Amino acid sequence: MKLLVRDAGWRGLLMVGMCRSNRLAHAAARPYTTAVMNALSSHVHFGDNLAFLRGMASASVDLVYVDPPFNTGKVQRKTRMKTSSDEKGDRTGFGGRRYATEIGASTEYSDIFDDYMAFLEPRLREAYRVLKPTGALYLHLDYREVHYAKVLLDKVFGRECFQNEIIWAYDYGGRPKNRWPAKHDNILYYVKDHAHFTFNREDIDRIPYMAPGLVGPEKAARGKLPTDTWWQTIVPPGGRESTGYATQKPLPILRRIITASSNPGELVLDFFAGSGTTGVAAAELGRRFLLVDENPQAIEVMRKRFEGLPDVIFVGQ
């Protein structure tokens, strides 16, 4: 099923289906975005995202995915380790082989907030404003702030525009002794107009049935549509996908979101871009992207990650 409105008729439909009355916010000329949106390229912008968003034109983006700092109260830091085979090395690996480890470069960003919601709210309000009427927002958080963010987004989008809370479940890392180990993130999914939005159900990757014997060979071979609980391993440290950027998210999560909630040629915005995972998935799927991050290390990682991708313009650094 495709729920999609892209032609000039959307304004009429907007009146019927839109979730709140104040949505036709000012379409005042905003110089930066006019330049960006008219181009066919993708962009990476260095700087604070609130200032950037305020410069964007209303209703100019098809999909927003954001993965802000989770308010862990810590600096998020990742240090790369290089291992090489060495008889005198400090580690023993498979088959008793010895390895030497060398400490590589670190990336870090602050995840400490006095008033987290006061940080998030103006950015989410801007995200709502810049979304096209058929657009969607995915907000990626964890148990610390997701419930407060849900209440906030219900106010911004309207409760009827809430679609899902997606649980990204993984199983990695330490296990505390005094409570259940927290091994999932929460992704809140909202649409701007609950009657008209993009959801490319047929294009979504399918997953194996838990009990394939119960559904017959044809269905079993096709697999099933994922539910709102997505099992996906974290980005393996030191693996091919890993950029060394702290809190990098796995590409399959972004591929699924972008496939479902945008169309080829459309524009995907991520204003907490980090290592640029959203950009990689968007480019693979033939979408344009607009990424923002205020951390120079993130911009450096993205420069390397997008090497060889044509039409990516870096702005501001």
Ligand SMILES: C[S@@+](CC[C@H](N)C(=O)[O-])C[C@H]1O[C@@H](n2cnc3c(N)ncnc32)[C@H](O)[C@@H]1O
């Ligand atoms: C959780 S990370 C994003 C990780 C990303 N999803 C990935 O896969 O690599 C959050 C990012 O938000 C950036 N950030 C935090 N506050 C920001 C702000 N006010 N403006 C722009 N970027 C910001 C940080 O520098 C960090 O790179």
